[in-house]
Amino acid sequence: MTSAATASTSSRLPDRRTAVVTGAGGPAGIGRVTAQVLAESGWAVALVDINADGLSAVEAELRGAGHEDLLAVTADIASESSVNEAFDRIDGALPPVVGLVNLAGIACPTPLHECDLKEFERVMAVNVTGSFLMLRAAAARMIPQGVGRIVNTSSITAFDGGGTFSKGVYATAKAAVIGMCRGGARELGPFGITVNVLAPGPIDTEIMGGRLTDERKASMSEGIPLGRVGQPEEIAATVAFLLSDGGGYLNGSTIQIDGGKHMH
Ligand SMILES: NC(=O)c1ccc[n+]([C@@H]2O[C@H](COP(=O)([O-])OP(=O)(O)OC[C@H]3O[C@@H](n4cnc5c(N)ncnc54)[C@H](O)[C@@H]3O)[C@@H](O)[C@H]2O)c1
Numbered sequence: 001m002t003s004a005a006t007a008s009t010s011s012r013l014p015d016r017r018t019a020v021v022t023g024a025g026g027p028a029g030i031g032r033v034t035a036q037v038l039a040e041s042g043w044a045v046a047l048v049d050i051n052a053d054g055l056s057a058v059e060a061e062l063r064g065a066g067h068e069d070l071l072a073v074t075a076d077i078a079s080e081s082s083v084n085e086a087f088d089r090i091d092g093a094l095p096p097v098v099g100l101v102n103l104a105g106i107a108c109p110t111p112l113h114e115c116d117l118k119e120f121e122r123v124m125a126v127n128v129t130g131s132f133l134m135l136r137a138a139a140a141r142m143i144p145q146g147v148g149r150i151v152n153t154s155s156i157t158a159f160d161g162g163g164t165f166s167k168g169v170y171a172t173a174k175a176a177v178i179g180m181c182r183g184g185a186r187e188l189g190p191f192g193i194t195v196n197v198l199a200p201g202p203i204d205t206e207i208m209g210g211r212l213t214d215e216r217k218a219s220m221s222e223g224i225p226l227g228r229v230g231q232p233e234e235i236a237a238t239v240a241f242l243l244s245d246g247g248g249y250l251n252g253s254t255i256q257i258d259g260g261k262h263m264h
Contacts, residue, residue: 011192012147013149013245014145016044017042018044018095018096018098019044019149020045020046020087021034021035022049022103023105023153024048027058028206029205029207029232030205032058033232033235035062037233037236037239038240038243039070041244043099044069045062047059047072048086049074049075051074055072078125078126080133100148101239102131104126106123106126107166107170107207108173109165111162111168112167112172119169124172124176127176128177131180132180135150135184143193147192148193150194151195154197155170156201157170178197181197189251194248197253200230200256200258201229201261202220202224204217205232212229223261225259226260238255
């Protein structure tokens with residue numbers, strides 16, 4: 001069994017390193033921009049998404065921008081076999097996995113009392129089980145290296161019990177992701193691996209049922225001191241910091257990126 005790290009100094013990130021980014025195949029998603037920013041920061045990037053066409057488009061875009069150390073893997077993060085196959089392919093094609101950014105997720109506008117079990121279980125499967133399966137597979141690769149960075153994605157909906165689009169089912173799943181982050185931070189910290197979780201407010205993507213109209217953006221901006229929804233680039237920049245050497249002492253944090261809507 002691998003023993004936990006006892007170093008008194010930080011574990012530096014290796015020069016040759018791979019970040020696995022799930023949810024990278026959304027045409028207007030946070031994952032697409034995050035993959036781009038990490039590639040620009042010197043990471044080899046494994047792009048993972050259930051949407052094969054979207055993934056191909058993002059891969060072509062990144063290759064067109066000159067990024068060579070890439071692998072696009074179509075996978076369902078809610079499936080154990082799919083996750084294991086994805087990591088086998090990544091292990092065979094790219095440098096060691098040191099980063100995991102779990103952005104794949106699905107929203108759910110159905111209130112708890114109207115949700116059938118199948119829908120409830122799918123929301124949990126993608127947002128919670130998927131984050132767990134990816135964390136477990138990534139941690140198995142990071143532990144022998146004594147260094148790793150894991151970023152999962154919750155939502156301010158987890159604090160509010162629901163938002164303008166998603167309701168209590170999604171809030172349940174995203175609250176679980178915060179618990180997973182804290183457990184992971186405790187359990188993997190001794191191995192030099194940090195686990196943090198993002199809690200974005202409304203971001204201008206297609207997860208809420210298509211591109212946001214200006215009218216919808218305006219109504220979603222109510223109560224936000226900055227008076228606007230966020231952009232995927234503003235999430236990607238935070239991820240890039242968490243996956244930098246300078247981000248090495250942040251662990252177990254829930255990072256709200258919501259224009260100041262929640263202050264506590
Ligand atoms: N956009 C927002 O307002 C907002 C706010 C808070 C949190 N979030 C969270 O941020 C993350 C990214 O969301 P986004 O806004 O970029 O959404 P998006 O819909 O653009 O991207 C999500 C991606 O996840 C992929 N995906 C869905 N199920 C999958 C599965 N089983 N396996 C692999 N991939 C799967 C989708 O194909 C899609 O490309 C999500 O976890 C979301 O819950 C988003």
